[in-house]
Amino acid sequence: MDNKPDSSERREFLRQTGLGTALLLTGISSLSACKATRSMSHIQGGMVGANYQAGHRLRSVAELMKLPVQETVTTDVLIVGGGVAGLSARRWLAQQGVRDVLLLEMAAQTGGNAAYGQNTVSAYPFGAHYLPIPDLRNQELVRFLKDINAITGFTYDGLPLYNDYYLCHDPEERLYINGFWQEGLVPETGVPEDDKKQIKAFFALVDQYKQAKGSDGLDAFMIPLDRSSADSQFRDLDKIAFTQFLNNHKFTSPYLRWYLNYCCRDDYGATLDTTSAWAGIHYFASRKGRAANAKDSDILTWPEGNGFLTDKLRGQSHSPIRQNILVYELRPNNQGVLVHACDVVSNQTIVIQARKVIVATPQFITRHLLPERPQGSGFRYAPWVVANLTISGLPQGRGLPLCWDNVLYNTSSVGYITANHQDLRDSLTKVVTYYKPLTDQDPDTARRMAYNTSYEEWLTQVLDELEIAHPSLRDYVSQADIWVWGHGMIAPSPGFIWGSERQLAQQPIDNNLFFAHSDLSGISIFEEAFDQGIRAASQVVSTL
Numbered sequence: 001m002d003n004k005p006d007s008s009e010r011r012e013f014l015r016q017t018g019l020g021t022a023l024l025l026t027g028i029s030s031l032s033a034c035k036a037t038r039s040m041s042h043i044q045g046g047m048v049g050a051n052y053q054a055g056h057r058l059r060s061v062a063e064l065m066k067l068p069v070q071e072t073v074t075t076d077v078l079i080v081g082g083g084v085a086g087l088s089a090r091r092w093l094a095q096q097g098v099r100d101v102l103l104l105e106m107a108a109q110t111g112g113n114a115a116y117g118q119n120t121v122s123a124y125p126f127g128a129h130y131l132p133i134p135d136l137r138n139q140e141l142v143r144f145l146k147d148i149n150a151i152t153g154f155t156y157d158g159l160p161l162y163n164d165y166y167l168c169h170d171p172e173e174r175l176y177i178n179g180f181w182q183e184g185l186v187p188e189t190g191v192p193e194d195d196k197k198q199i200k201a202f203f204a205l206v207d208q209y210k211q212a213k214g215s216d217g218l219d220a221f222m223i224p225l226d227r228s229s230a231d232s233q234f235r236d237l238d239k240i241a242f243t244q245f246l247n248n249h250k251f252t253s254p255y256l257r258w259y260l261n262y263c264c265r266d267d268y269g270a271t272l273d274t275t276s277a278w279a280g281i282h283y284f285a286s287r288k289g290r291a292a293n294a295k296d297s298d299i300l301t302w303p304e305g306n307g308f309l310t311d312k313l314r315g316q317s318h319s320p321i322r323q324n325i326l327v328y329e330l331r332p333n334n335q336g337v338l339v340h341a342c343d344v345v346s347n348q349t350i351v352i353q354a355r356k357v358i359v360a361t362p363q364f365i366t367r368h369l370l371p372e373r374p375q376g377s378g379f380r381y382a383p384w385v386v387a388n389l390t391i392s393g394l395p396q397g398r399g400l401p402l403c404w405d406n407v408l409y410n411t412s413s414v415g416y417i418t419a420n421h422q423d424l425r426d427s428l429t430k431v432v433t434y435y436k437p438l439t440d441q442d443p444d445t446a447r448r449m450a451y452n453t454s455y456e457e458w459l460t461q462v463l464d465e466l467e468i469a470h471p472s473l474r475d476y477v478s479q480a481d482i483w484v485w486g487h488g489m490i491a492p493s494p495g496f497i498w499g500s501e502r503q504l505a506q507q508p509i510d511n512n513l514f515f516a517h518s519d520l521s522g523i524s525i526f527e528e529a530f531d532q533g534i535r536a537a538s539q540v541v542s543t544l
Helices: 008-026 052-064 084-095 139-147 193-211 232-239 242-248 254-268 277-285 307-314 363-369 443-451 455-466 500-505 526-543
Strands: 044-048 069-080 101-105 116-118 123-125 151-154 160-162 173-177 180-183 321-323 325-333 336-343 348-359 381-391 405-408 416-418 430-437 477-490 513-515
Touching: 044 455, 052 325, 052 336, 052 363, 069 084, 069 336, 084 101, 084 307, 084 526, 101 325, 101 348, 123 381, 123 430, 139 151, 139 160, 139 307, 139 526, 193 254, 193 277, 232 277, 242 254, 242 277, 254 277, 254 430, 325 348, 325 363, 348 526, 381 443, 381 455, 430 455, 443 477, 455 477, 513 526
Parallel strands: 044 477, 069 101, 069 348, 101 321, 173 405, 348 513
Antiparallel strands: 116 123, 151 160, 173 180, 325 336, 336 348, 381 430, 381 477, 405 416, 416 430
């Protein structure tokens, strides 16, 4: 193990650099009063995003079957889907010496919901954008972070040293509440004492859950979640909504409930009423990372978000990846699985004979590929809207200056991050990434509404909300790109995580078809997708 020197001086430099830029941005507020126009005609950009029309072609497989055959391919292992789980499986197979592997991805780029873009100012995420430092017991993830230099070494007592350029720089997070930017996201400014007592009591209870172990000796809450205790005193929490749990414990504070609802919307695309109590507590009680130069609550982040991680995953194997390929049929045969796929560019069919197939697609895709497989109703997906705004200055209000994570109390979004927060160049031009889970309607209704809302309507909604805290913001925006995720992430509804449906969906078929995706965990985070890929790849290796 490596023993690296103290890096506190470099961390301090990074802190001061970020803070200096934020203070300069604060001064912009005096200029905003000079801008009177409400026009958005100067803003360049438009709707970007996944090619959902290609995916919708799976609704008419009979039409796809009529396409002419372009080529025939054979492979030992075919991976369908190039999100985190598929890329993780590909990496694991390479490390186990399995070389004849082919990955097919429907979109023009791999990465799934870690998609990102880039302009002359910065790279910026269109989806997942950070990774909490992991529990040391998650050895494969720790090893991966070491391989990509996110961990630069270890102390003599085994604690990792994280790359200072990847640890989130100060200032990290703030909340706009009662006309003031306070530090941290838990409401404090103007909050009555009785509410503060409830907030304190809730976190004391969470700490108990964080330390708790079941009768089987396992932690009550772990990541990956399938390593959590099977003790019914904990798993029974999955049967009730988070709202009921709060009612049972008499947590009635509207400030606490707003914060917990924000957490559910931010990580799950769900609300207190539609999130299981087990998942709600897991959000807080499962984070147990340890490091020599970071706290257990610290995170790793990059301008391109988790696209940094998927790029690194992709580089850890040399097996081929083919993009713009829509798999539309999986047919087991005596040689393994016969696969039909459509090249969405040439509109012709590719036939693949594979010995083994890893289906690393979400269930709303998988059910079209295997229509005879029993389908459940527990897999619910939250639609999201993400907007990236390039700004020449950010009018500021009172309180803490610009942070990495910036949230407005009691609004429809979960706030915005500063995409180039980690950039050491001292520039007033920023890209901010705005996130809005569509939780006010049932997912199907919200999804249809999202696809039928125009770019101008979305942009107006985004700017109207942000101007609550940043008056005349639209005058400083030069570019705005908006991405609609129709199925942004799996939502852990009551009864789903520890119900039978999720467990059954993970089971291989005839030792030829294997399944991997974060929705098979019930929580859409990088660690779960990464582990799902390894689990499925391990099953394949054991049968080859």
